[in-house]
Amino acid sequence: MRRLKIIGGVIGGLLFAMTQAQAAGTSAGATISNQATVSYDAGAGTVTASSGTVSFKVQELVKATVAKLDAGNINISSPQTNAAMKFRIQNDGNGSEGFKIVVTQDSGDDFDVTLGSIYIDDGDGILDTAVDTLYDNSNPPAIAADASLVIWVTSNIPAGLSDSDAANLNISGVSQTFIADGQSNPNAGAVVTGGGDNGTDAVNAVAITSVTSTYVVSDIDVAITKAITATRDNLGAGGNQAIPGAEVDYLLTVTVTGTGTATGIVVTDPLPSELLLKNGISGSISVSGYPNPLTAASGDDDASYDANTNTITVNLGNISAGSTPKTIEFTTVIQ
Ligand SMILES: [Ca+2]
Ligand SMILES: [Ca+2]
Ligand SMILES: [Ca+2]
Numbered sequence: 001m002r003r004l005k006i007i008g009g010v011i012g013g014l015l016f017a018m019t020q021a022q023a024a025g026t027s028a029g030a031t032i033s034n035q036a037t038v039s040y041d042a043g044a045g046t047v048t049a050s051s052g053t054v055s056f057k058v059q060e061l062v063k064a065t066v067a068k069l070d071a072g073n074i075n076i077s078s079p080q081t082n083a084a085m086k087f088r089i090q091n092d093g094n095g096s097e098g099f100k101i102v103v104t105q106d107s108g109d110d111f112d113v114t115l116g117s118i119y120i121d122d123g124d125g126i127l128d129t130a131v132d133t134l135y136d137n138s139n140p141p142a143i144a145a146d147a148s149l150v151i152w153v154t155s156n157i158p159a160g161l162s163d164s165d166a167a168n169l170n171i172s173g174v175s176q177t178f179i180a181d182g183q184s185n186p187n188a189g190a191v192v193t194g195g196g197d198n199g200t201d202a203v204n205a206v207a208i209t210s211v212t213s214t215y216v217v218s219d220i221d222v223a224i225t226k227a228i229t230a231t232r233d234n235l236g237a238g239g240n241q242a243i244p245g246a247e248v249d250y251l252l253t254v255t256v257t258g259t260g261t262a263t264g265i266v267v268t269d270p271l272p273s274e275l276l277l278k279n280g281i282s283g284s285i286s287v288s289g290y291p292n293p294l295t296a297a298s299g300d301d302d303a304s305y306d307a308n309t310n311t312i313t314v315n316l317g318n319i320s321a322g323s324t325p326k327t328i329e330f331t332t333v334i335q
């Protein structure tokens, strides 16, 4: 039983190794040997003859694939430092290889950025220049066959741009082996003799292509207005005199203009001491988009009223520019 298990482990390991090798192809430097056999019936039995063994060595195929990982365009401000684009660079060759990240800019778009640095993400998918390591583009890190790195390309955005101005960055990965050989833009089939892994030649798989990602100036603006919509003196005659005990209805309107999405929008309305929210922490606050009024209580929904500070707070979350303005309505009582 014990021996069977060991054999099973070896077979499993071989299968794993074969699976690994298959995606990028047979490893650079592997020797492939082949021998043919012929057999024939010679009356007294079967006679077999074999050819000599023919061998060759698999050369290194060099191929990088760069993929854009951001969905859509990157919204930026003008000016902005460390605006970041996210890509994956994958080694689709059959050897270990480093790739220089080449960034070019279009001239027919609205502006050019000042290129910053390139970082290797630590795996959390968030750019943190204090934690993520710099990608040394003059000596790119070797990437194993089939392996990949998630990278950030950062830019500084100039001041004075207009809303919706766009800039394209074109990103490609060029083999360091070919660059060192003076071939910075090799075609498919280009070779660096003796430049591959394990004494092989390095053979370029495809002409260099780039992937494009776009920065767009998102001149987003969030505005708020406040209005009194009704006053009721509650004296029984339908009057609207602003007297102690009268109710005053307020309407707040939040409008987002420009392009992009404003995130984490929070409205606070500190009431003057002469006005209290009707029914205090048992009262309600109406917010558009919700089928029922939200409660003044804290922690149960996106609206609350702090009786100590006499302040109404509404969390509106994310609002995309140009969407229907959000309204907040509540009733106060004059003290
Ligand atoms: Ca290599
Ligand atoms: Ca440009
Ligand atoms: Ca990170």
Ligand SMILES: [Ca+2]
Residues within 6 Å of the ligand: 294, 295, 296, 297, 298, 299, 300, 301, 302, 303, 304, 305
């Ligand atoms: Ca509430």
